[in-house]
Amino acid sequence: MKKYFYQLILLLKMSFHYRFNTVVELLFSNADLLITVLFWMLIYKSAGTDRLQTYTAADMVIYYLANSVLRQFNLTGSSWEYVSSIKNGTLAAKLLKPCRIGGMIYVRNLALAVTGMLPAALFILAAGTIFSMQASWNFGLERIPGVIAMLLLSSVSSHLVWSLLGFLSFWTEEGSAVIWSFMVIFNFLSGMFLPLDFFPEGWLSALEILPTASWGYLPTKILLGQYSASAQWNLLLIHAVWCVILGILKEAVWRAGLKRYSSVGA
Secondary structure, eight states, rough: HHHHHHHHHHHHHHHHHHHHHHHHHHTTTTTTHHHHHHHHHHHHHHTTOSTTTTTTHHHHHHHHHHHHGGGGGOTTTHHHHHHHHHHHOOHHHHHHHHSSSSHHHHHHHHHHHHHHHHHHEEEEEEEEHTTTTTTTTTGGGGHHHHHHHHHHHHHHHHHHHHHHEEEEEEEEOOHHHHHHHHHHHHHHHHSSSGGGEEEEEEEHHHHHGGGGGGGGGGHHHHHHSSSSSSHHHHHHHHHHHHHHHHHHHHHHHHHHHHHHHHHHHO
């Protein structure tokens, strides 16, 4: 366990060492967020109303500001690392190292998520102060433990799901197109393009218990105080169970893929 912790600390130090990259991230990483906010402002203006569903215009801005930070823990990079290692033939060398390749990929992408979150967070703090005075929601420090717990589950479940998609390279020559297709679907189901509240209540109840809901939507709503304590615990338990199920499935597919990988290289 120590080797993974030291690897995480090393990666974090390397990211902060190159401070110019952080400045570049701060300037350019929020361009898509700005476009999204402007798009919703146009929707509210054309609709001639200040409220859609339960969201005022200010609420919608706050939602996307918070979501843009918290969705960093959707570890999509895990799939591409597996795809690259399998296709380039470097997987065999990595398997000889005294650590599990899955653990190292998770730690590496988690470090990238933490460092990628910081530039976005600086922008959010600046912009959030402007809109929070008009929003009907508010941030609360007492919700931070629940947010952190959900983000941890988010990082684990997303790593496992994207790893499973990366394993497609054991059986296909080119799995990138499939991964990109799933990326669009999963981003939609994580509330990145549209808050899940806009779905009918029955659909919302089903979507909330899918692993993808924890990849942005649930941490955001917890931070904004949209769930009671009991509802938070229920959701945390459900998504913890998902992590166990996905972990078991990932190990089974990984072993099957390694057998095929070995036979191809024989």
